[in-house]
Amino acid sequence: MSGATINISEVIGTPNAISQKFGEIVYSRAVTFIKNKESVVFDFGGIKNLTSGFCNASIGRLFLEFPLAGNLIHFCHLDNSLWKEKVDNSIHLATNPEESKLYDSALASLFAD
């Protein structure tokens, strides 16, 4: 099967995947393959920091635009549990837009009138 492995830290030129701009770069690298129904492996090897903003702009955006692409998108070296949570959240937000207002009950009670 054709496709690509995208080493994130190499593509963005830093181990700190913390900006939306970097997410857009990774998205641009992957989108052509997804459009052509080719698989993409996102390699987190070499990454030291990761934010939700980056995940939403890259992986989340792919799932938003290609809701059925789940079987084409894979991850490797995603060993950090907090990062896995961020990646999973970005996918969940993209595929469940009606739940986009994440709101724990503790925060809800703080802001209640």
Place this chain on the structure above:
Amino acid sequence: MISYSLSGDIRTNAKGTQALLDFYSFAKKFNDCWFNLNIENLDWLDGNLSALLLKYCHLLKSENKLKFYIDYKTLKGHLNVLDRNGLAYHIVNDKRYFEPYDDKDTTIPVKAFKLESIDSFVTYIENALLKHQGLNGIIFDDKDRIKTSYFEIFENVGIHGRTEYPILACGQYFPTESELKFTIVDSGCGFLKNIEEYTKETAKIKRASEAISWASKGNSTKGEEKGGTGLKGILSYCMKNGGALHIVSDDCYWAFSNRSINTFTLKNNVSGATIHLIFRYLSKN
């Protein structure tokens, strides 16, 4: 030489912020001259507020061409923190007597970051803040979440702040109180402008206090591309660990502490936002 006296106690609260704003409002009236920042009558200044004071002095230097003077002999006792954390060095024109060196290891030095200096900001948060002796008692997972929240906040300034001015940061550890206060400041457009525009058909937010609350819940003006987790992450940490989060924007000083939110009105605030995070109940080393 024009002179202005900072006096009394200036702490991380609305009154302290107003005191620094009053200084800026006064100094803004002058152009292209020497300016003596007199601290003889200053009893206390929270060291983390150096980020805010440096912002005002930076604006006055660049926009009003003021040249600052501080009498080195007055930086004694507690006030030597303004020397140790680098504030005095960055403010004064004659830097011969000011050499930032923290022999007490209680400061997180005041530092400026351009919006494109992401790696530099990462290093500062990871090393200067999270490896500070004052935060030794915080578990790794919490530190990981805190640093990620700050990265999101830094990113949000770049997207929403609409400014080319640097972001400033500074921290201070208060071992007697078991507190560490960390302050980050930008010179952007603040919270209200963007959020008022974004919510004009929905929540119709018109006041700064509402805008700050809206952002702290995790909302974002980024539209389909979700974001807004930075402040929510910091607030969640404070709720879990008894810390405090203060946010200053437009005419509002918004303060979360002890599970409640209080707001105060400021006069003559300067464009931009300030975020203070107060870590509490730290272990004493």
